Structures are given as structure tokens and as C-alpha cells.
Amino acid sequence: MTLLSVQNLSLSIGPLSILKDVTFSIAPGEIVAVTGESGSGKSMTALAVMQLLPDSARTSGHIMLRDEELTAQSEKSLCAMRGNCIGMVFQEPMTALNPLHTIGKQVAETIRMHAVMSKAEAEAQAAAMLTRVGLPEDRFPLSRYPHELSGGQRQRVVIAMAIARRPRLLIADEPTTALDVTTQAKILDLLKDLVEEFDMGLLMITHDLAVVADMADRIVVMRKGEVVEQGDTKHLLAHMQHPYTKALFAASRHQVDLPNAEDGHAAILSVQNAVRDYALPRTKLFAPRSFHRAVKGISFDIHKGERVGLVGESGCGKSTLTRAILGLEPLQDGSIAAFGTPVAPDMPAQARIKTQVVFQDPYSSFNPRHKVGRILTEPFHLVDTPPTGVALTQVIGEVLTDVGLQPSDAQKYIHEFSGGQRQRIAIARALITKPELIIFDEAVSALDVSIRAQILDLIADLSRRHNLAYLFISHDLSVVRSVTDRVLVMQNGEIVEQGETETVFTAPQHPYTQTLINAAPVLPDLAALSDNTETAHAPA
Amino acid sequence: MLRYTLKRALSLGLSLVVASLVIFFVIEVVPGDPASFMLGLNAQPDTVAALRSELGLDVSKLERYLAWVGGMVQGDFGTSYTYRTPVTEMIGDRIWVSLPLALYALMLSTLIAFPAGIYAASRRGKPGDMAVMGATQLGVAVPNFWFAMMLVLIFAINLRWFSAGGFVGWEKGIPAAMKSLTLPAIALALPQSAILARVMRSALLDVLGEDFMRTARAKGLTRRQALMRHGLRNALIPVLTIIGMQFSFLLAGAIIIEQVFFLPGLGRLIFQSISARDLIVVESVVMLLVFMVILVTFLVDLAYAAVDPRLRSRT
Structure with a gap:
């Protein structure tokens, strides 16, 4: 059973072609990482799934969430789905929250957008959700403002907002790029736990191949708006076919040829x-x-x-x-x-x-x-x-x-x-x-x-x-x-x-x-990976 | 928040002291002795000296400054050199024209500018936006006295809905008094609202590009909900700044409009006093205007803090 299925998605803004025939799918409880360099169209893919594209964007192809065609929905029903069936976490936690509203109000807003309940009930749910993402109410009361929190804590608030309605699909666009390594590790762990607990599908957009290798069940590699290669993480890492994928992984574990240091200088x-x-x-x-x-x-x-x-x-x-x-x-x-x-x-x-x-x-x-x-x-x-x-x-x-x-x-x-x-x-x-x-x-x-x-x-x-x-x-x-x-x-x-x-x-x-x-996430040793899989596939 | 308020209040007090010093000494260096001006060219020196002593002009500058400030603190602005009436009374009569006029104009300007700015921002680049922007361009370019004359021509002379000028006084009742201030207030408000609408639009457009607006949309808010709940309050800071500046302008800068509509306001008072070398009136009215402007700045500062929690916790 697929949760999200993107088929032949093409997107252009004016004469500029941004996405070409993008096809991939996500199952419930699965983490799919879309990776590539800047300009590869990975963020646009995420926005297309949210149907939050710029007005001038023209799309063709299909985006199916379960059996609903997202590209054919009215704006009204899309608003009812966003935040409810699909949650989204953004890259920059310092600016993703409204600086003038308390964190409690912002989390409760997601809940009250989609469910009829009193303010007190919504706040109770918001408090429970903030506790779940690691911001217990006794230390982080709902009345806190974003500027009173660190970057990692703010990202937890953003995650709480995105999962408050227990959406079936969570989209995370570079969720840890702006964070320190130790914070990044904690946020990635949190996302993994939430995917398992809520049986959500996670569409993760990231340029960091070490994070991809560590997190994803499946990898989609994009370049200039096209999917060049995709597959099961272990298999793809061991048997990458496309020259671009190989070049990308080679570049990210690139070793420079540093001249020997000379001793004894002042x-x-x-x-x-x-x-x-x-x-x-x-x-x-x-x-x-x-x-x-x-x-x-x-x-x-x-x-x-x-x-x-x-x-x-x-x-x-x-x-x-x-x-x-x-x-x-x-x-x-x-x-x-x-x-x-x-x-x-x-x-x-x-x-x-x-x-x-x-x-x-x-x-x-x-x-x-x-x-x-x-x-x-x-x-x-x-x-x-x-x-x-x-x-x-x-x-x-x-x-x-x-x-x-x-x-x-x-x-x-x-x-x-x-x-x-x-x-x-x-x-x-x-x-x-x-x-x-x-x-x-x-x-x-x-x-x-x-x-x-x-x-x-x-x-x-x-x-x-x-x-x-x-x-x-x-x-x-x-x-x-x-x-x-x-x-x-x-x-x-x-x-x-x-x-x-x-x-x-x-x-x-x-x-x-x-x-x-x-x-710090590290890329696995690709050579060892491919050796292992080959021995595993070798006849006994 | 209390610390923030106290600090602002302290800076308000200091500004007033500095302003009073500057006003007093700048006006003192203006050539022309009020006593000899009042008595005319043929006055006897001893008559002039007697008048100088009567007006309190024969003591040192510092003493006069202290007497002036001390009097103002107690509500005594001194006596007009020309009219021989207390300045407090002269100001009292006129401030009840100028202050309501400024507030009225500010209210109209805000009422026009907010919807216009929000509408234009929400239709950026579309015909609606262009129409509003074109109209505001015109509003900024055309001087307010021209608007005033057009208003008189249309609504007073042709339609006869309003009188062409003058102020009936508050004793005739609030509706009648407000009616006689309506045309001047519109004339004052139109150019101001054009500026304010443009500021509102650009502040909103800045906010619309912010990440948290996208977050709001991802939570399921419609464009309109996102704009009203998350956009507007964030756009208010630059708008409040302009509103504060506009109030100051409307209070003191209505002088031409007061002339066009024959309104007995502070602007006319200042103009007449300067021509008559009535320094004590000029000093006092200018000081009063400065006080109001500083007070408005103080209130705008408090409004910032009410809007933005980051300012409350910062010092």
C-alpha cells in the first residue's frame, strides 16, 4: 500500500523547466530521502506535494496521497489537508516560527484549524505534543516566545506543529541543515521515532549524503529537475549505477591531496x-x-x-x-x-x-x-x-x-x-x-x-x-x-x-x-558495502 | 515591560529638557526686541525700558529660562506680549481645534490606508494592486491644499453639504463641530493615507516573504487567514513608526489647511505670533508641540513593545 505516489510530475515556471517526469513513492512508516545539489528541484518537489507552489508554476502529472489526487483538489480542500494529512518541517527554525506568537498558540493553531474544540482542549493537546517532541511543559511553558528558545528547541516546536494532527505524511525540507551536529543527531532521532510511533511516511529533503545514508529506507537522487537514480538505501549505496550518483558520493567523501607539513618553522x-x-x-x-x-x-x-x-x-x-x-x-x-x-x-x-x-x-x-x-x-x-x-x-x-x-x-x-x-x-x-x-x-x-x-x-x-x-x-x-x-x-x-x-x-x-x-553522521564505507552484498548474494 | 517603560519615560524627560533649552535659546537669538517692536519706532527709551521690565525681559537669560520652564510646569505659559492675555488661554482655545483635527485626520488616514495597503499587498502585481498604487502615487504627489480647494469647490460650493470654512465651536455640539472639521480632515488625510498605504503594502510584502508565512500555509491556513493572523501584526512596526510621524506632522503642519479653511488652530497662532515678534507665544506653542511629538514617540515606543515580545524582554 503506497501512501504517497508521485507520477511523471513536471513543473515549469514561465519558460523555465524546474521538474521533469519525477516519479517516486512512499509507503506508510517509510523514510524516503530526496537528495541532490542546489537547483536539483528537491525543495520544489516538496512544495509540489504540499501544493504550495508559486502562482506562476504550471504542473503536469499526478500526486496521489492514498487515493486522492492532490493536483485536482480545490484550494479549500487542500487547506483542509495541509497540516492535517500532510505536515511539513522547514529548514530554518530561526525564521519558521512567527516571532510575535507564543509557541503554545502556534502549536494549538494547527490543531484548531482542523478540529472543533475549545481553546483549553487545543492547548492541552499542544502541551502533550510539545512534551512528546522533548519540550515538557514544566520547563517550556506554552507562554514561551520563539526568541526565548535555542535553534534546536525551535525546530522541535516546528516539528510539534507539523505532527500535531498526526498526519499520514510528514515532509521535512533540510530539517537539520541549520543545526549543530549534536542537535542534528537528536532531531534526526526524534524524527525516526515519530515515524515509527505514528506510522507516518517521511519525505526527507536533504543535501547531506551522510544523513541520507543514515536515515533513509530509500534514496531518490535528483539532478536538474530529474530523478537520476532511486532505490533501497543499502542497495543503492552498494550498487550505484548513474555516474552522477557516483560523482556525488565521491565528492562528499573527497580527500584533498594535502602537501606534507614541514616542522620546525617559527x-x-x-x-x-x-x-x-x-x-x-x-x-x-x-x-x-x-x-x-x-x-x-x-x-x-x-x-x-x-x-x-x-x-x-x-x-x-x-x-x-x-x-x-x-x-x-x-x-x-x-x-x-x-x-x-x-x-x-x-x-x-x-x-x-x-x-x-x-x-x-x-x-x-x-x-x-x-x-x-x-x-x-x-x-x-x-x-x-x-x-x-x-x-x-x-x-x-x-x-x-x-x-x-x-x-x-x-x-x-x-x-x-x-x-x-x-x-x-x-x-x-x-x-x-x-x-x-x-x-x-x-x-x-x-x-x-x-x-x-x-x-x-x-x-x-x-x-x-x-x-x-x-x-x-x-x-x-x-x-x-x-x-x-x-x-x-x-x-x-x-x-x-x-x-x-x-x-x-x-x-x-x-x-x-x-x-x-x-x-556527526558519516558515510558508510561504500567499497565494504558492495563487497558485503556481493558475498551475501554469492551462492552458498 | 516595566523597565522598558521606565527607560522610555526617562528618555522622554531628557528630550523635553534638551528641547526646551534649544527652543529658548534659538528664539532668543532671533533679532528684534519685543518691547521696542510693540512700542513702535518713535518710543522713548525709558518707556521701552519700563515695558521690558514689565514683560520680565530685563533679567538674565538663565533666570528667564528658569522662570519660563517653571511657569510651564505649573501650567502658566506667561502673557502674550501683543494681546496681553495669558498664553495658556490662547493655546487652550486653539488646541481644541488642532488636536481633534489631527486625530480626526489620522483616523481617516488609517481607515483608508489599512484596507488599501492590505488589498494591494494581497494582489501584488495584479490590476487591483496597480490601481491602488497609481492612486497613492497621485495622493503623494498632489499637495494637500489643492485637495482642500477641490473639496471646498465640490462639497461646499457646488453641493453645499459643508460650509467652506470656519469652526462653529464645540459649544454647538459634537456633530456640528465635527462637521466643520470634516473637509479639513479629509484634505489632511488624503496625502497621509497615500503614504501610509504604500508603507503598509511594502511592509506586508516583506512579511509575506517570511518563512513563518509559509509555515502558516503548511498548517492549513488559507492565504487570507495567514495574512490576517500572522502577516498583519508583523507588518505593524514600520506602519506604527509612520503613524507616529504623521501625527506630529498633522498637529503642527496643518498651518496651510488652517489658512484655507479659516480655522483658529495652533498653526495660525504660531504664524501670527512670529509676524508680531510675540516670542513668548512662539516659544510656548513650539514647546507644546515638541511635548506632544515626544509624547507620541513615547506612545509609539510602548506600542512597539505591545506588538513585539522581543522588545519587551530586551532592554
Whole structure:
């Protein structure tokens, strides 16, 4: 008995074809993961099932929930089904809840939309549902507002809203992408338990192949609006046929070829007992200000040519530390020195030349009104005698070639580039002053796996050619593992463990590091999988 | 919430002190001595001196400032140089025209703008939206005195539904008084409602793109339910800001409309006092307007907190 059956679903918006002949199905109690890179149409598939597409979308094909054709329903009956027969969980828990309504009201709203009952009854049901998703009423009263909860807690509220009417089908669109690994593990466990308990079908949209492999009963791989391959998870992982599926999995377990680290170099960055406080709002009108200590006396060195990783969950102080190292914010105690000069907000501009930074979001970290050439040469304001004329054009050309772009790209605007190309431009901007240390702040987190693999290769290649040292900050443990020699693990403003990357990952000492590594979903060893299945199928 | 209110109240008090200082000293540096102005060119110096002492102009600036502020706190705004009547009385007569007029216009403007803005936002890009946007474009562009003259032409001269100007006074009863304020209020409200409708529409469109609106639809709410239950209150913050600013404008900026309709309001009073160098009246009326504007800002701040729980817990 199938619960949801999508047959030959095609969708176009204006002249743009978004989905082509998408076909898959979900049985009750089954978890089906739709995966693919950005632009593959996976989110549109989810919205099509919800029938919440943009007005301009034109669809053909069939979407059957049990024996009801969703594409033929009136808007009124669709409203009666949404939230009642189909629930949906979204990616961004920080914005998926109405900030002005209490969590109790928002969960109760789903219930009262679809059932006639008193406010008190609906609230009692809402409280029971919130308790079920791990927010018991004694600690999380219904009167809480979303801003009083953490990201993981908010996602639990969103889940409670989606399952409040015990829908037969739950759609989760990247439900854990915005969460920390330990929170992600808990939310995924919760979803699995709920699927079993309510015998729901779960349509899970995610780009994270490790999560897919871990969660799904079946996998649907999409590319540019088409399903390229689908099948039972174990079978598909062991016997993937389509080159795109193979490439996708290969990219997500991509190992970069990192040059060997050389020992015995002097420290170029030295952080000594760095302390960074933030003033908290006063609790009473004339009470003395209290402080939040975001970085609690951290010490570490980075040597010439060394590649250091910094991992930790959101709020652990990674970004605060980065801003201090870049000399953007003052320290309250301790010191930071780069290339022998103390680092502080008032440091001379020239002292900033040798340390550059690449940020996470390639879409918002450039001024859209400037041409690439101007964006690249911005760091030259740190230099007393910047190159001009032909020399400048030559420098721009060199640095663009260095990151795999064309010198002629200097004349283009930033919107003409894809996310991966933009990140190359960000790296080129960091490289133009010939720095010896680059801070990569979540520099590959917003990229698709195949693009991410290319950028990681580029970083390794640049490090080889220019003998670059870098501090690679990321929440993604597998990426840090592949591009660093040494790793620092940060929790609550302190470094709880540090050491050679491989040693820390294979034999973590600190309980927090162990928790982090255990919580991070990992791709199973595909080679071993296919060997096993082959022996299993071999005649006795 | 109490802390938030106290902090806002504190900033209200400080703003008033700063405003009173600025008003007093700016007006003091304006050339022209009221006493010599009142007595004319041929006045004897000792007559002028006597009048200066009578008006309290012969003491130091600081003393005069303190006397002025101290008087205002007790409700005594001093005596008009030209009319020799207490300023409190002059303001008292006129504020009962200006304040109701401003509130009336604000009410009309909100009543027009909210439905227009919501309607346009819910039909973004469709003919209905374009019609509303076209009308508001016109409303923003055309000055309010032109509306005033058109209203007089149509409703007073041709249709004879309203009188062309003047104020009958509240002693003739509320309906009659409101009737004589209706045309001025409409003339004031039309351009304001056009601005407010545009703000409402764009604030709503911003909110419609928010993730929680999609969440609301996924829960089974219709478009309309999602807009009214989740969209509107979230769009209110920018709208409240504009409403606050509009009230201030309507109170003090009705001067041209008051001229067109011969209304004895604060705007006309200020205009006449400036021409007559009646500094004490100018100072007092300006101070009163500043007080009202700051008070409205304070109320708008409180309204923000009532709308948005995040502001209540933050400081």
C-alpha cells in the first residue's frame, strides 16, 4: 500500500523547466530521502506535494496521497489537508516560527484549524505534543516566545506543529541543515521515532549524503529537475549505477591531496591567554554591568605553512576568536601577535597585510555594484604604494588565474558568477596582498558537495604553491579532517582538546570531542558495502 | 515591560529638557526686541525700558529660562506680549481645534490606508494592486491644499453639504463641530493615507516573504487567514513608526489647511505670533508641540513593545 505516489510530475515556471517526469513513492512508516545539489528541484518537489507552489508554476502529472489526487483538489480542500494529512518541517527554525506568537498558540493553531474544540482542549493537546517532541511543559511553558528558545528547541516546536494532527505524511525540507551536529543527531532521532510511533511516511529533503545514508529506507537522487537514480538505501549505496550518483558520493567523501607539513618553522600567529568579554544588558537600572566571557583565556600558535582546523558548535566563541585574530575587536586580557606585531583594532594598516580572511557566504560578502577587479584590489588600501596601471592589471590577472578563473573576469560584476566561482573570487581577494596566513571562516559551508570538493582542492593547491598557513574554521568535521594538519576543538570559549588532526579524530580524548565525533553522521564505507552484498548474494 | 517603560519615560524627560533649552535659546537669538517692536519706532527709551521690565525681559537669560520652564510646569505659559492675555488661554482655545483635527485626520488616514495597503499587498502585481498604487502615487504627489480647494469647490460650493470654512465651536455640539472639521480632515488625510498605504503594502510584502508565512500555509491556513493572523501584526512596526510621524506632522503642519479653511488652530497662532515678534507665544506653542511629538514617540515606543515580545524582554 503506497501512501504517497508521485507520477511523471513536471513543473515549469514561465519558460523555465524546474521538474521533469519525477516519479517516486512512499509507503506508510517509510523514510524516503530526496537528495541532490542546489537547483536539483528537491525543495520544489516538496512544495509540489504540499501544493504550495508559486502562482506562476504550471504542473503536469499526478500526486496521489492514498487515493486522492492532490493536483485536482480545490484550494479549500487542500487547506483542509495541509497540516492535517500532510505536515511539513522547514529548514530554518530561526525564521519558521512567527516571532510575535507564543509557541503554545502556534502549536494549538494547527490543531484548531482542523478540529472543533475549545481553546483549553487545543492547548492541552499542544502541551502533550510539545512534551512528546522533548519540550515538557514544566520547563517550556506554552507562554514561551520563539526568541526565548535555542535553534534546536525551535525546530522541535516546528516539528510539534507539523505532527500535531498526526498526519499520514510528514515532509521535512533540510530539517537539520541549520543545526549543530549534536542537535542534528537528536532531531534526526526524534524524527525516526515519530515515524515509527505514528506510522507516518517521511519525505526527507536533504543535501547531506551522510544523513541520507543514515536515515533513509530509500534514496531518490535528483539532478536538474530529474530523478537520476532511486532505490533501497543499502542497495543503492552498494550498487550505484548513474555516474552522477557516483560523482556525488565521491565528492562528499573527497580527500584533498594535502602537501606534507614541514616542522620546525617559527610561529607566525601566537595567541596567548586571549580573553574576550561582551557586556550584557543591565539587569537593574543602576546595577553594575555584567559580562559574558565568549573567549576564556585561549592559547595556541600557528607556524609558517601550517594548516590548523578550529571546530566547535554555534556559540562556542569561534567567530569571536576570529574577529580578535583579525584585529577587529579588542581583547580584555592576554595578547595576540601576528608576524611579531601585536594585533589590536588600532594596529597599523600595514600589519594587516599578511593576514587575510575568506568568509562563509559568497552571495552577501561582495558589493554588487563593484566590478571584480575593484573588489579584488580592495586590500591594497593597506599598502603604502599599491601597484597601478599595467602592473595592477597584471596582479589581478595573476591572482584570478591562481584561483582558476580568467584575467578577463576582472571586468565582470559579481552576479555573473556562481556560488563556487564567487568563493574563488573571495580567495583571490585574500591572496592579492600575498599573505602568509589566511583565515577560512566556514568558507565552504554554503557550497554544494561537488563545488566544495573543488574549492578544497584549490585551497590545498594554493597552500602547496604559496606555502600558506591557514586557520580553517568549520562546523563540518569531515571537511576539517581532510584539509588540516592540526585541530583545535572549542567548547564554551575554551579549547578543550588539540592535537594532530588524525590523532584527535581517531582517538579523541575529551568527552566533548567524542560527543561531537559520534554525533556527526558519516558515510558508510561504500567499497565494504558492495563487497558485503556481493558475498551475501554469492551462492552458498 | 516595566523597565522598558521606565527607560522610555526617562528618555522622554531628557528630550523635553534638551528641547526646551534649544527652543529658548534659538528664539532668543532671533533679532528684534519685543518691547521696542510693540512700542513702535518713535518710543522713548525709558518707556521701552519700563515695558521690558514689565514683560520680565530685563533679567538674565538663565533666570528667564528658569522662570519660563517653571511657569510651564505649573501650567502658566506667561502673557502674550501683543494681546496681553495669558498664553495658556490662547493655546487652550486653539488646541481644541488642532488636536481633534489631527486625530480626526489620522483616523481617516488609517481607515483608508489599512484596507488599501492590505488589498494591494494581497494582489501584488495584479490590476487591483496597480490601481491602488497609481492612486497613492497621485495622493503623494498632489499637495494637500489643492485637495482642500477641490473639496471646498465640490462639497461646499457646488453641493453645499459643508460650509467652506470656519469652526462653529464645540459649544454647538459634537456633530456640528465635527462637521466643520470634516473637509479639513479629509484634505489632511488624503496625502497621509497615500503614504501610509504604500508603507503598509511594502511592509506586508516583506512579511509575506517570511518563512513563518509559509509555515502558516503548511498548517492549513488559507492565504487570507495567514495574512490576517500572522502577516498583519508583523507588518505593524514600520506602519506604527509612520503613524507616529504623521501625527506630529498633522498637529503642527496643518498651518496651510488652517489658512484655507479659516480655522483658529495652533498653526495660525504660531504664524501670527512670529509676524508680531510675540516670542513668548512662539516659544510656548513650539514647546507644546515638541511635548506632544515626544509624547507620541513615547506612545509609539510602548506600542512597539505591545506588538513585539522581543522588545519587551530586551532592554
